[in-house]
Amino acid sequence: xxxxxxxxxxxxxxxxxxxxxxxxxxxxxxxxxxxxxxxxxxxxxxxxxxxxxxxxxxxxxxxxxxxxxxxxxxxxxxxxxxxxxxxxxxxxxxxxxxxxxxxxxxxxxxxxxxxxxxxxxxxxxxxxxxxxxxxxxxxxxxxxxxxxxxxxxxxxxxxxxxxxxxxxxxxxxxxxxxxxxxxxxxxxxxxxxxxxxxxxxxxxxxxxxxxxxxxxxxxxxxxxxxxxxxxxxxxxxxxxxxxxxxxxxxxxxxxxxxxxxxxxxxxxxxxxxxxxxxxxxxxxxxxxxxxxxxxxxxxxxxxxxxxxxxxxxxxxxxxx
Numbered sequence: 001x002x003x004x005x006x007x008x009x010x011x012x013x014x015x016x017x018x019x020x021x022x023x024x025x026x027x028x029x030x031x032x033x034x035x036x037x038x039x040x041x042x043x044x045x046x047x048x049x050x051x052x053x054x055x056x057x058x059x060x061x062x063x064x065x066x067x068x069x070x071x072x073x074x075x076x077x078x079x080x081x082x083x084x085x086x087x088x089x090x091x092x093x094x095x096x097x098x099x100x101x102x103x104x105x106x107x108x109x110x111x112x113x114x115x116x117x118x119x120x121x122x123x124x125x126x127x128x129x130x131x132x133x134x135x136x137x138x139x140x141x142x143x144x145x146x147x148x149x150x151x152x153x154x155x156x157x158x159x160x161x162x163x164x165x166x167x168x169x170x171x172x173x174x175x176x177x178x179x180x181x182x183x184x185x186x187x188x189x190x191x192x193x194x195x196x197x198x199x200x201x202x203x204x205x206x207x208x209x210x211x212x213x214x215x216x217x218x219x220x221x222x223x224x225x226x227x228x229x230x231x232x233x234x235x236x237x238x239x240x241x242x243x244x245x246x247x248x249x250x251x252x253x254x255x256x257x258x259x260x261x262x263x264x265x266x267x268x269x270x271x272x273x274x275x276x277x278x279x280x281x282x283x284x285x286x287x288x289x290x291x292x293x294x295x296x297x298x299x300x301x302x303x304x305x306x307x308x309x310x311x312x313x314x315x316x317x318x319x320x
Contacts, residue, residue, distance in 0.1 A: 035151035036263040038067040039184070040103065041218050041240060043225075043255045043277075046074040047095040048246030054102035056285045060273060061102065067259065068148040069103040070156075071243060072186060072220035076117035077109075077125040089113040089247060096132035106146060108158035110138025111188040111221060137186065141169075143176050152263065153180035160188045161201045169205060173212035181264040183214045188221040198226075198238060210234045215266050223252040228272060235260060235267045242277035244284050253277045255284065 045054075055061035075089025077096065099107070107129055115121045122139055129136040137144045138158030145155050155176040159169065176183040187206070191199045198206075202219060209217050210231045218237045219226070226239030241255035255277045261269040278284040 034263040035149045037148035038261050040064050040067050040069045040259040042071040042243035042257050043240030044074050044223050045071040045243050046245045046247050047091050049092045050246045050281045053283045054098050056283045060286050065103040068105045070106045073107040075113040076121045077128040078117050088116045093128045106135045108138045108186040109136050110158035110160040112190050154182040155180035156184050158186040170208045182262045185209050185214045185217045187219045223250050225254050225256050233266050244278040
């Protein structure tokens with residue numbers, strides 16, 4: 001027979017156990033939280049005089065606006081740009097506001113059109129990019145360090161690889177490692193579409209970057225998409241295509257946006273979203289008609305959705 005005080009005793013025991021568990025949770029050492037950030041990477045961008053949005057409005061673009069974006073900005077940045085040509089690409093400084101509003105926080109100015117505004121073009125472009133609250137990378141061959149999240153430093157380097165030129169960047173990549181736990185390298189090449197094997201100078205630079213444990217490598221300049229691979233701990237985007245190009249000199253419409261979550265360990269998750277590049281002043285649009293970008297992603301064993309036109313979320317590459 002149960003004594004009248006038994007329920008009370010059991011209730012008191014439960015309270016004591018709960019209190020003990022809470023006390024243990026409070027007293028147990030907790031693993032320190034690692035600061036993390038979401039970075040996204042777009043392809044070649046030439047805004048020209050286009051002051052409209054970088055992306056068409058969607059749930060994904062809202063997410064990207066809150067993340068830390070990087071693009072390759074093709075052409076010099078000038079005051080009051082006119083029309084660009086294949087020989088001279090110029091971006092109006094006022095148009096950079098559309099990049100900042102879309103989440104772009106860092107931009108490479110290391111490309112074959114960086115000097116299209118004459119002597120001192122690159123330094124002037126860097127100052128104008130900075131005035132738009134975007135950090136320019138590639139004014140010189142040296143790292144730029146930013147902090148996309150409190151306590152997490154990222155070292156950025158942007159290089160323009162001259163066709164056929166053989167150089168070693170090993171010391172530069174090693175210096176990046178001494179500055180920040182996350183290292184991002186942008187490599188610009190002037191080469192045919194990278195559906196074919198990448199040029200020797202790009203392969204050599206990527207090999208050195210992998211050896212020096214660069215976290216993420218993104219290649220630009222071909223205006224076409226290419227595989228996204230991993231080599232040891234390095235995530236490599238061999239070509240992200242066009243993102244927005246306001247010049248008739250580039251008509252490639254396929255692009256990719258790569259998104260990566262990083263912390264002091266490196267890349268902990270990554271996904272990719274195909275898009276239709278914005279040409280002739282139009283904004284870039286996620287999804288769109290199924291084309292070579294989806295076929296290439298399937299060839300890379302990345303799962304794609306059957307309803308490409310309604311693509312609402314990126315396609316997962318991996319999660320650690």
